[in-house]
Amino acid sequence: MNEPSDSELLDRFRGGDQAAFDLIVDRFERRVFAVALSICRHHEDARDVAQDVFLTALRSLSGFRGDAQLGTWFHRVAVNASLDLVRRRRRRDAAGLEELEEQPSEDPGPEGEAIASVRAREVHRALGRLGEEHRIVITLHDLQGLDYAQVAETLAVPVGTVKSRLHRARLQLARELGHLRESEPTGDEAPLR
Amino acid sequence: MRQHDELDQLSALMDGELAAPERAALEAHVVACEDCRVILDALRSTVAELRALPEPALTEQDSWALRSAISRARRPARRWQRLAWSSGAAAASVIAIVAIVAGLGNGGTADLASGPEEARDSIALQSTSQDYGPASAQQRLLSVAGITTSAPLAAMPPAAGGPQPEMRTPSPTGGGGSTGAFGYTSDSAVRTGEDASQELDACVSSVTGSTQERLVPRYYEAATFEGRPAFLLIFTTEDRYELWVVARPSCEVLYFAQA
Numbered sequence A: 001m002n003e004p005s006d007s008e009l010l011d012r013f014r015g016g017d018q019a020a021f022d023l024i025v026d027r028f029e030r031r032v033f034a035v036a037l038s039i040c041r042h043h044e045d046a047r048d049v050a051q052d053v054f055l056t057a058l059r060s061l062s063g064f065r066g067d068a069q070l071g072t073w074f075h076r077v078a079v080n081a082s083l084d085l086v087r088r089r090r091r092r093d094a095a096g097l098e099e100l101e102e103q104p105s106e107d108p109g110p111e112g113e114a115i116a117s118v119r120a121r122e123v124h125r126a127l128g129r130l131g132e133e134h135r136i137v138i139t140l141h142d143l144q145g146l147d148y149a150q151v152a153e154t155l156a157v158p159v160g161t162v163k164s165r166l167h168r169a170r171l172q173l174a175r176e177l178g179h180l181r182e183s184e185p186t187g188d189e190a191p192l193r
Numbered sequence B: 001m002r003q004h005d006e007l008d009q010l011s012a013l014m015d016g017e018l019a020a021p022e023r024a025a026l027e028a029h030v031v032a033c034e035d036c037r038v039i040l041d042a043l044r045s046t047v048a049e050l051r052a053l054p055e056p057a058l059t060e061q062d063s064w065a066l067r068s069a070i071s072r073a074r075r076p077a078r079r080w081q082r083l084a085w086s087s088g089a090a091a092a093s094v095i096a097i098v099a100i101v102a103g104l105g106n107g108g109t110a111d112l113a114s115g116p117e118e119a120r121d122s123i124a125l126q127s128t129s130q131d132y133g134p135a136s137a138q139q140r141l142l143s144v145a146g147i148t149t150s151a152p153l154a155a156m157p158p159a160a161g162g163p164q165p166e167m168r169t170p171s172p173t174g175g176g177g178s179t180g181a182f183g184y185t186s187d188s189a190v191r192t193g194e195d196a197s198q199e200l201d202a203c204v205s206s207v208t209g210s211t212q213e214r215l216v217p218r219y220y221e222a223a224t225f226e227g228r229p230a231f232l233l234i235f236t237t238e239d240r241y242e243l244w245v246v247a248r249p250s251c252e253v254l255y256f257a258q259a
Helices: A006-014 A018-040 A043-063 A070-094 A110-114 A118-128 A132-143 A148-155 A159-176 B005-014 B020-032 B034-052 B060-074 B134-145 B194-208
Strands: B219-225 B228-236 B241-247 B253-258
Touching: A006 A018, A006 A043, A006 A070, A018 A043, A018 A070, A018 A132, A018 B060, A043 A070, A043 B060, A043 B241, A043 B253, A070 A132, A070 A148, A118 A132, A118 A159, A118 B034, A132 A148, A132 A159, A132 B034, A148 A159, A159 B005, A159 B034, B005 B020, B005 B034, B020 B034, B134 B219, B134 B228, B134 B241, B134 B253, B194 B219, B194 B228, B194 B241
Parallel strands: none
Antiparallel strands: B219 B228, B228 B241, B241 B253
16 A cells, blocks of 8 residues: 555644644654754754654644645754754853753764764764754755755755855865865865854 | 866756756866866765765654653643733733734834733734735734845745635624725724633644743734634744744634744
8 A cells, every 4th residue: 555645644634633643753753853963963952853843743734735845844844943952052051051961063973872883973073063054954965865946945045055055065074084185175265164 | 176167066966956058068077177076076975975874863762752742732732821811801911912904914013912921901802904815924924023034934835726724613793894805804893801812812722732932922913814813823932933823713723934
């Protein structure tokens, strides 16, 4: 039996079928968590963001009547919720308030605990050293598989911005991972953040 | 390695995001340009390593916690504190809802109602003559948020030409109800008393549940949305605004946007 499409699940949910929402959760929870973890770099924060995203979905998806892709919606809300949390955390840190133990950006994160590959840890560390904007486009395009237009729609930015950020982010990663020598100019004159 | 414009296009070439003429021209260039080939190889190796990363694991405990939170949210919401919306001549104060005249959808200044973060003198909740659609609702959100932007909001647009949900209850009518020139219903009767505040209370509860911090709307308005009686509720987190348009009195979500 074919799996129901996203729009079929939505229709069923709007018709009162709560089990359809459970299937939506099953379908999207891993990618929501992955996006949140990539931005927050903290397992518990990512879990909290994922809960926030799906509780928002539970209350608002009944009003989802358009042609927007459900996956795009989840990505967008996950990115926004993650950035909210990161910025709140940054403000708390700046205020000098006591904070939960943070994992530094160079740490591969809790997912690193399950990664036996040393190289994979290096890749995660390099990702952590990217600025948020660059890490988000890498996550959405290279890890989540969205195309440029979908990333642009998710982030509400022009496609040209996505292209530029993605290219710069990859160049920085390529240097950090040794695929490019630091001395090689890449046409990327602005400093990478 | 010399600088040249083609270097900036190499990611797009690799991703198949160039139009055919641009792609053909760049591919021809790459054949002849060692610098570009070096960069392109580096990009391919980098992306290959990224795609080889294992997907982050959601633990069983995480999944269970998520489903528990959803389950709790599904339970009927307890009656939220109605102190801020007590109506009538009682000592408890309510928050003013200022009638928003039609034409303020362009974000013009208006004395917008504020949420019950502080108690205010009571003014009866009244329906307005504003019939919102997605665009004007977004304008209201941007106006409350004080944002000037041309970028699209994270919103769920209504399906063009799609079936409209049936109203579960008749529109409230008052002594002065009339149909406006553009097909919306103007209810000039002032609806005071418990009914309206109970509706608002119920809808805020259904939107916020019992687990979110933002229980108090920053802004709310009773109006219509595409002809249906509705509340516009705007909540804020620290730096994000959420607009919820919910039908009255069913509290069905009609529209949602973030800014």
